[in-house]
Amino acid sequence: MINVPRIPLNDGNWLSAVGFGTWMMNDEQVRSAVVESAQLGYRLFDTAARYHNETGVGQGIVSSGLPREDIQVTSKVRGGDQGYEETLRAFEATRRNLGLEYVDCYLIHWPLPRLDLYVETWKALIHLRETGAVRSIGVSNFSTEQIDRLISETGVAPAVNQIELHPMFGQPQLRADNAERGVVTQSWGPLGRGEGMLEAEPLAAAAAAQGVAPAQVALRWIYQLGAYPIPKSGDQVRRQQNLDIFDFELTETEMAAIATLESGRLGKDPAVDEEF
Template identity: 50%
Template sequence: MAEIPSITLNNGVDMPQVGLGVFQVPSEQTRAAVTSALEAGYRSIDTAAVYGNEAEVGEAIAESGVPRDELFVTTKLWNSNQGYDETARAFERSLTKLGMDYVDLYLIHWPVPELDRYRETWSAFEKLHADGAIRAIGVSNFKPHHLDRLAENSDVVPAVNQIELHPYLQQVESRQYHAEHGIVTEAWAPIGQGSGILEDATIAKLAEKHGRTAAQIVLRWHVQLGNVVIPKSVTPSRIRENLDLFGFSLDDDDMATLAGLNRDERIGPDPDAMNIR
């Protein structure tokens, strides 16, 4: 497989453009999935406190023999742990479960407007970053107006915003905002997570044209847009397939065709309505 390209974040840290996501991967399957991914050449793994599998991610990494400094590990702070002091305690729990001294990227999982603590939470993130426990800090599921509010009392711009993004929800406004402010767009559910995208007739035609799978077409679209992607799988053959994106490219007509699939349809909750639980 071709080498995975990296994207340089706004603080100079390099992040692989393709990683493995372990959302909804049961803890008993996580170690095998991460092991398969590392063997296939992945060097970025995305987990979260609420996924309940940080320990298994850490175990697989420790057993892999891959040097820690060659890896990019992301985890996230859950909603109920927002707040300055709570964030520091939650982060230490995540580090302990991962069995690591630092993480490469730490994200506020949701803005949770009803709680209205993401600004003080961000202050705690800034402190943890300054102390060297996190190489880069960012957010997840933030809309432009949440990012604007975050900027009111902080000079540190999030390095990444991880948002739901796929052909049926293309998030044009957010992607434009990120580009203007030096924030990397990272897509969760990049291939639609059971939404029917992989059965879409238009994508099927492009897959036939290029001799690729529908998933590879969609992931290649993300890569050419400049998004970071973290497709989830526990199947070794599909884990390898999802990384095999660099031996072909989509032309301008292909990209325009995929742009025309946007429906503004969400799979997950609207960030303005997500509650604390």
Template identity: 55%
Template sequence: MAEAQVAGVELSSGQVLPPVTYGTWKLDDAAAEVAVREAIDEGYRAVDTGQRYHNEAGVGAGVRAASVPRDRVLVTTKLRGGDQEREQSKRSFKASLRNLGLDYVDLYLIHWPLPRLDKYVECWQSMRELRDEGLIRTLGVSNFTAEYIDRLVAETGEAPAVNQVELHVGFQQAELRRQMAERGVVVQSWGSIGRGKGLLEDHRLQQISAAHGVTPAQVALRWIWEQGVPCIAKSGNPRRRHENLSIHDFHLTEEDLALIASFEQERVGKDPEVAEEF
């Protein structure tokens, strides 16, 4: 498949986040190696993993085995909650780098804020030092509220380039998107098609997809992109991977957008204010 020509979103670091990143949550090392290599060869130019996914070795092997040069693939991984401490977070990152078998990580995120631990600021400081060593290109967070990001800025003088959050047609996060835009933080969506919780079976989404001759998943991802938000989408199926990447040949109408606005606002994943992820 030819490389997609649709421009992504430029981050404060100067890197560009493509419209669709290939997600690897729940893939083991063996499956991740194959799927990541195939996804890159099919046209994906960004791959997302995390230490908590226990598949960094497979993801890194897939990146290295792909036919696309390493510097044209944006690789994201994340600091797990159990390693949230200033020096331990550095050790954890270097373990991720070894697992991936790469010289650097393009985008490194604090996976969850874990406010009860109150360690995310010191981890952010450690990540800045790792970036100064040339080991990380861009710093970001995941599942952060505006309040937590404001604290990072107040105590370190730097906002994250990216905030990766649950966002989909069933949980549209309009207020958080507004808050992040005000702070110059790019929102990236996870759970983009509802994580198998029935969102794609919604009759309204199916009605829109039938009108455009596309799949419900493509409508869901297209809606996210039309909000200016790059997304993460995962599938081990080559046909679905192709469909998830192919969301630029149609546009949603005003009627489509009005119908999507009527979707219920419910989380599928955990609430970052109370989530415990170790």
């Protein structure tokens, strides 16, 4: 079993350095995936109201048999539930679906600037943290300007900003801005979402030199940048690979070669695209 480092957060809590992504898995798939992943050493499971699989994630967590305090679950408020009262209601549904007393990390899924409700939504998250229903609160797909607005209007900085981040979209400025504000950067789509990135030459070359798989190189690259990936896999051998990134180190030359893959985002642009 792999021991995954715990990353300190600005609220005194911690975040597992690699988590397990669950997007596109249904309740049944995710239930067994969580149990099997926990056996490998995964301690963080990433879901969202929008993934419609919180029930399976929660059942998997209970079935894993691990002490509750050793395991973490992240969930997210979807766009259509933004607003103060709406978010409190949405959280109760999330908590009920998960079947857990508290949620470790609760994020605003997308900023949706056109709605201009993310500050009210953030106030609801602060309230949930104060009541103990949520341990850590954060955001996803937020820009520096949006994070600064949260801080200036509420005095509370997010613990986490979960953003698209992989060798084709390294987000150096946003990572630096997050770090300056004490916000931990978490990486979604770390493997390039299974869309061919892993075959690229710099990843293949580093993988051959290090004796690991290209996916491990991509995840290690993210980790060495000071960000924390949440890869998804339906396959137990790949899940093992994706967690096993702590006993090799990429050289500066390998890090730089991988950065040349920069070609832009694969997912939606949070400044203009909307997701409810």
